[in-house]
Amino acid sequence: MSSHPQIELRQVNRWFGDTHAVNDVSFEVYAGEVFGYIGPNGAGKTTSMRILATLDEATSGDALVDGFSVVEDPDRVRRRLGFMPDYFGTYDNVDVHEYLDFFARAYGLRGTERSRALAFVEDFTGLDKLSTKPINGLSKGMKQRLCLGRTMIHDPSVMVLDEPAAGLDPRARIELREMIGRLADLGKAVLISSHILTELAEVCDRVGIIEQGQLVAVGSVDDISRKAEATAMVEVRFVGDVPRAHQWLHDRRDLHEVRIDERKATLTHAGDEAAQAQLLREMIQAGLKVVEFRCRTKSLEDIFLEVTEGRVQ
């Protein structure tokens, strides 16, 4: 991994009227790295990706691609960046080869250079057998492949893929993941967004979780997994004096994210199994009538839900 980041977001903010769509977002992606950008719908993923792709303008802050500012040098950025939006963007009366040929020309590829690029992309995406087929007659999976092909036609060093797996069947998802892995092997920095963490877990080197415009967690998948193992989710059910039980839970400093639903409470507890047993003992010693005490290790999805629902308000 080179020391020079291929993608760099520096305190990017974007306001739409009163809505703070992207709030002080900063992160870096290096060559050969796949960075997963995760968040629920409307979290600000697409907006920050569009800013990076020079399609939208940040209210403040800047984004750099290979060291070039997207605001000040969009032309240099566009030469190095391939952007795959979350829509297809197809033309009428155009076949697969003509479509890719048009974008190859649009990126300034000429003569044999263009022929080679077209052959490589058609082979890479498996579209070589469909090159004369009209694009409007392609299946969704094939259209996604075509869009990926268009994105990489000029051999960009940076690829920004917005929800590329949305609406694909399991087989197409697996194939897409393989293709993204191969792109990273080619040394490209890949920024890929999704609202499904598990979808990205296998292919991403690092992930960033965004909620309500704020980047709430960044790290490698291993780091996040370790964090998951270190904390446990505890579900407790009480009978008897329930308000007293609620008060007891709220007063404890070692319990986090306490959510109470009548007689049932869900909370996060940092500690091993012995600490969990100690917690149960203390509850009983305090006179709380516990009828159920269940612990389970957090999954990646739990962490995603935790950071996207709890902290950011």
Next chain:
Amino acid sequence: MSDAVAIDNPTVADEGQSSAWRQRLAVLDKWLEAAGDRLNPILVKETRQAIKSKQFAITFVLLLMLCWIVTIGGLTLLGPGVYYSAAGGELLKAYMFLLLFPLAVVVPFSAFRSLSSEREENTYDLLRVSTLSPHQIVRGKLGSAAVQMGVYLSAVAPCIAFTYLLRGVDVVTIAVMLLYATLGSLGLAMTSLFMAALAQGKHGQVLLSVGVVTMLLGSFAGSAGLAIAYLDEGRYEVSREELRIFSAGALTFYLTTFALLYLAAVALISYRSENRSTSLRWAMIVQQAAFIGWMAWAWLRFNYEPEGLIVALIIGAIYWYAMGTMLTSESPELSNRVRRRLPQSSMGRLVRGLLNPGPGTGYLFAVACFTGLCLMACAALVYVQYVPLSQRRNYQYPEIIGGMILLWCYLVTYLGVGKLIIAGINRLVPVNAIAGFLLHVIFLMAGAGIPLVIQLSLRSMRNAGYTALQLSNPFWTLGELLEGGGFSDKEIILQSIVLGAVAVCILMVNMPGTAREFMQGRVALPQRVAQDEAELHPVEIKPQNPWEEEAEAAADPDGTEA
């Protein structure tokens, strides 16, 4: 020996011939491929699309069928008269009517749809993230319109050539009509593209679509009417010299307006940090220069008519007001990208500052250009003093000079106050060029309309005619001065002093903001950009003296690097 065998054997000879043909075709294919590489990508894509599209096929076949029907119908009606009557003109009218529909409506509307559908179909973003420049996008769309136009013209060309054989119409007339039709169609396509670039949102697109269709149908009706009128009578009444002068004048106006619309369309689809203003300002200067040139020529040719000066000043004021409304809506902050190219010296900034983007510089630019026009008018007034009275009419100097001063004052005041209003609103919400234009127009209408309403509401003043209350109404005041002759010399001087004082005050109030725009300094090229620039355009360092030459020769004895 082998050659003889090859010649004797017909199969081998055929194979040899076909392989030679294949080679020639391969060379031709390679040549066409290389030529295709130089073409605009959008032109290539849209031509491919058009060939396969139903709309193009239907229009083309329909045009051919209609031409065929007109030809057969015309000849049937003429009967034996075709041998002795000069019926070419009549048939040409019918063909022009058929040709003008695709040229004035179909082609320009296709150009409009071509750009606006890129937004609707979400393909516009894909074009923007590519390395296609806004110039290439607009030129590609325009080129595609030109290709379509060429196809329609080629479909009707044999019929038009046939009208010449029927007599009654000469080659020059046919050539002039086709030239005007082609240029008109290209101009309408450019206007449609400009309007497509203007429409950002969905509602705007719908509204502008209606506007474009209305404009194109109106143009079709107008151009068809003109073509028929010209073929009926015009060509006998209009002399060749008049036609040449009119054509040259129209061509000047056409070319400068075309350039302005083209640059405006490019500016509208350019990225925010680009310099979207300087090229437009140059185009405006060129248009004003062409306008002054033609007006001066007309003034000298037609016996120094004073009305010529007044008309030139009124047109100039309207032009610079319209341009000023949009120039004053620009952002006051220059992007770092633009600032990289600013002159380094204070003098350079002062000289070129008027051409830099910004509302303050835009305001001053519009005022300066109109002031230039006024100075030219003053020079003409001085010149006419030396022309004997026998060769010219008597000049009413107070009215002309007063009118000029009032026009200048109104331009400075309305643009200046409008600019201040926009600056105030800009602090709350961003104001784009269209909103800026509308704000200016609303302010002008308020300045003219409110005093009028007040006067009409007051019983004592209702029938008083022009009063001092109407001083803010440029239309009535100037109308009264230039047409009515309703002011005495003293009144003209008083009006000029009052309005002049107001205009100068407004100009002064705008000066601090304008000065800040002029003071913006140059920023250095970022290191990464300089590095990239050096990689893209390496500078060859040549030896400066014999020792360096020797060192270079020693380093590369074979000259392989060279």
